[in-house]
Amino acid sequence: MILLTGATGKIGREAVRLLGPVRTLVRTPSGGADEVIGDFDRPDTLDAALRGVGTLLLIGPAVASQTTVLDRAVAHGVRHVVRVTNHKAGDDSPVARRREHARIDAHLKASGMEYTLLAPNFFMQNLLALAPEIAGTGGFSGSAGDGRIGMIDARDVAAAAAAIATAPAEHAGRTYLLTGPELVTFADVAREWAAVTGRPVEYRRISAAEHRAVLESNGVPEAGSNAQVFELLAEGDGAWLSDDFAVVTGGCAAGVAGFSGGPRWRKVSYPSLTVSSMDTRTLPRQLLSIKEYLALGEVEPGFTELVEGRLVFSPSPGPRHNHATYALAFQLHDQLPDEFSVVPRVDIDLGLAPDGAPGFSRCPDLLVTTSAAIARTPEEDALRAEDLVLVVEVATPGSKRTDCVTKHKEYSDAGIPFYWILDLDDPVSLVACHRAGEFGYRNSPAGTGRFRTAEPFPFELDLAALLG
Known part of the structure; x- marks a missing residue:
């Protein structure tokens, strides 16, 4: 049995769709077929979710209580953990959440359970947060400069996670670096969105301090940490590509053009810049003959x-x-x-x-x-x-x-x-x-x-x- 956490997030929601009937750990009921109410910060609520589980798909923010989940998983005999980490997780990272990812990864590796780590680059879904600014000003601001980034669609991360969770043994002990097929800058993103919307979209380069102020004024959580990440992107932090997505899934990850305007991805439209699903039917949730x-x-x-x-x-x-x-x-x-x-x-x-x-x-x-x-x-x-x-x-x-x-x-x-x-x-x-x-x-x-x-x-x- 597979247990999935983070089922309502950008990765987890798609992973649930791909895996079909799967047990999920949720804080509040959402009507899923096999939901168990629980909370990372309340260890006593985790036992019902972990009972009988062979593979844990651990998706969610890098919070200290993830180690509690791992400890309870060991106690319940979970054999394999698939965890979404950060591609630059490290004890010496200047970004706090990357240091926390490194600590959780080390705890997992020392647990005795088999594990697979997924380390994605910058999520394309983060671009959707720019929509209100573009709608209001005809452009967006950022401190990533002309840094090139191997952006990846979070749904492709979900596809890799689902593929591993259904056949974990062959991926034991592996760390997969996940990217899209190309390196792009935020100026490239602006040009792509302009092509999709038929209107000019300006990319305004600002300093890290100015970017932090913008994020704080917009009420973005962890504004300081996010501004740090963009500053690192300007220095080349995201300028890498990997073919690990193809290794895991046998398919091709989506590029920014497909994400922004392709018929099978989400499309942004003027003037409201609302996001609407372009899927044409509900796809099967089971493995197919x-x-x-x-x-x-x-x-x-x-x-x-x-x-x-x-x-x-x-x-x-x-x-x-x-x-x-x-x-x-x-x-x-x-x-x-x-x-x-x-x-x-x-x-x-x-x-x-x-x-x-x-x-x-x-x-x-x-x-x-x-x-x-x-x-x-x-x-x-x-x-x-x-x-x-x-x-x-x-x-x-x-x-x-x-x-x-x-x-x-x-x-x-x-x-x-x-x-x-x-x-x-x-x-x-x-x-x-x-x-x-x-x-x-x-x-x-x-x-x-x-x-x-x-x-x-x-x-x-x-x-x-x-x-x-």
Whole structure:
């Protein structure tokens, strides 16, 4: 059983949605299916919540009483704790809450329980607090200067937490650093919001002292500590990226553009700058079999894949990606034997799980299969991995880890004979992988310019022309 704390916060609320039926520790009832009333500061209220729990998902502010929760978890035999910490937690940090995070992390590591730490960068949701100032003044103030930040959507942190909580053993003892796919400044955020709203949005650089005064006048809690964080951001505190989100989930974290204005994220609109949900339906809360996944149909803009029963969302590919994909498809089509076809972006059942069990389905950029396999596959079904000769993925900055590591193993395990990874960075290159029995895929050296191969068929491809 999983117990989750912080269920009403920006991470916890999404984690509850993703995990489905899960026990939550709450201070006041909110109508959840398995809520237990309790308080970190009252140890006697924690026992009912922790009874029978195997995994504790500990989300919430860095308060000293979190160590009390950990002590009670030990007493009740909790085996694994997944905790959201701070990416710069340390005993010598100038920020008090980061020092407290470090103390709690040390207490957890000394507890004897298995643990996994999630250390996210700056939350994109913090940007929503700027909405009133933008609405009133046409811009916002901040002391982060031109510091670049690997901002992350808190819902992506929740997705990583949920993935680990459902299969904690393989993540024991790990600390995952979580970021979005890009480094951005607050000036970039202003430009993005201007593009979304259709109105100019100004980023006004102010000193740390001025920023603290603004925060205090607006009644922001911990104004001094928050001003400290922004001053550190100006010095490069958030200027780092990690691919750990892809390692944990197999998916791609959202960028600021997707968060601000993409159809599957929250959108800010003038003149009121109210925040409205853009989700088009309630998504399933349980792990899905292939049959259940295919029955969903089109869930939302972009595309979805299925990884061990969990939905993974990715944004729609951009123009450059699509141009290269279809240019490659045309080159392949002209050289394929008549009984084979090249097909873009259709679901494939990898066959890595028994019928009815949480399944695996990917949607490669291109695949090559027989015309007979296409003819016998109903429109609402997925092609089967056993019918495929070749799959191709076009790597993007947000997908390279997934394409080169996660899908590399999945496609090999599924028995697909050939896998190509196309990288559009200059010069355009292609890595051809072929299965070598029990050893999985063997990778060829990256080819550029004219790419020639005899397998799976004789091909000569002009890689340089794919973006022409």
